[in-house]
Amino acid sequence: YKRITVKTLVDMKANGEKISMLTAYDYTMAKIVDGAGIDVILVGDSASNVMAGHETTLPITLDQMIYHASSVVRAVSRSLVVVDLPFGSYQSDPKEALRSAIRIMKESGGHAVKLEGGKEIKDSIKRILNAGIPVMGHLGLTPQSIYKFGTYTVRAKEEAEAEKLIEDAKMLERIGCFGVVLEKIPSDLAKKVAESISIPVIGIGAGPDVDGQVLVLHDMIGMTHEFNPRFLRRYLNLFDDMTDAIAQYVDDVKTQDFPNDSEKY
Ligand code: KIV
Ligand code: NA
Numbered sequence: 001y002k003r004i005t006v007k008t009l010v011d012m013k014a015n016g017e018k019i020s021m022l023t024a025y026d027y028t029m030a031k032i033v034d035g036a037g038i039d040v041i042l043v044g045d046s047a048s049n050v051m052a053g054h055e056t057t058l059p060i061t062l063d064q065m066i067y068h069a070s071s072v073v074r075a076v077s078r079s080l081v082v083v084d085l086p087f088g089s090y091q092s093d094p095k096e097a098l099r100s101a102i103r104i105m106k107e108s109g110g111h112a113v114k115l116e117g118g119k120e121i122k123d124s125i126k127r128i129l130n131a132g133i134p135v136m137g138h139l140g141l142t143p144q145s146i147y148k149f150g151t152y153t154v155r156a157k158e159e160a161e162a163e164k165l166i167e168d169a170k171m172l173e174r175i176g177c178f179g180v181v182l183e184k185i186p187s188d189l190a191k192k193v194a195e196s197i198s199i200p201v202i203g204i205g206a207g208p209d210v211d212g213q214v215l216v217l218h219d220m221i222g223m224t225h226e227f228n229p230r231f232l233r234r235y236l237n238l239f240d241d242m243t244d245a246i247a248q249y250v251d252d253v254k255t256q257d258f259p260n261d262s263e264k265y
């Protein structure tokens with residue numbers, strides 16, 4: 001694929017090709033992620049944690065998301081760029097949701113938006129879709145509702161919540177979303193959802209029987225090291241590598257090993 005579109009993703013599911021997705025929040029990282037062949041880059045509101053050091057995703061603003069997203073868009077030549085609508089930018093009413101989505105599309109150049117929730121935000125999603133903006137859903141553990149849940153533990157283990165999640169996923173497909181993220185739910189339930197809808201289901205902590213996987217970039221490259229859920233596979237240990245490199249630099253400066261004769265003018 002030369003350029004991934006929302007249509008490409010739906011075709012991938014139909015053809016049984018798994019979809020790869022990672023977050024990115026800045027130009028330099030997005031350049032690497034896009035160049036390495038990722039299908040979808042998510043400018044997640046996890047930037048609130050990863051970039052800004054907040055405890056939750058709630059504080060990040062629409063302006064800050066637009067800043068991150070526009071940096072990512074400038075780096076990307078192949079991936080589809082999906083941008084999270086942050087907490088407080090779409091929950092009040094559908095008009096506010098549409099206004100926020102339009103700002104993201106106009107000011108960042110992102111290709112689609114993602115919103116957390118099911119039937120509660122159905123009218124807002126419809127409004128955004130009506131404007132021609134592709135929407136990705138997000139069900140299961142929805143971090144913007146952390147104060148309602150109380151913990152970041154696995155969601156939808158109980159029948160009632162599982163039923164609602166399936167209904168919500170079907171609704172998202174029906175009204176025209178191009179995909180849905182399922183976060184931290186039992187893999188049997190995720191499998192059931194992926195089998196009951198034809199739009200791609202991208203899992204994080206949702207097991208193998210979905211149409212694609214997403215991870216937070218800084219977690220999968222091991223830049224963070226205090227967050228260790230079972231679903232996280234670390235492909236690098238950059239926390240240790242960077243700590244060693246920086247400690248070496250400090251030592252080289254102190255001992256005047258750096259700069260040497262070939263490193264000066
Ligand atoms: O913000 C984010 O990184 C996300 C993914 C975990 C799906 O929403
Ligand atoms: Na998010």
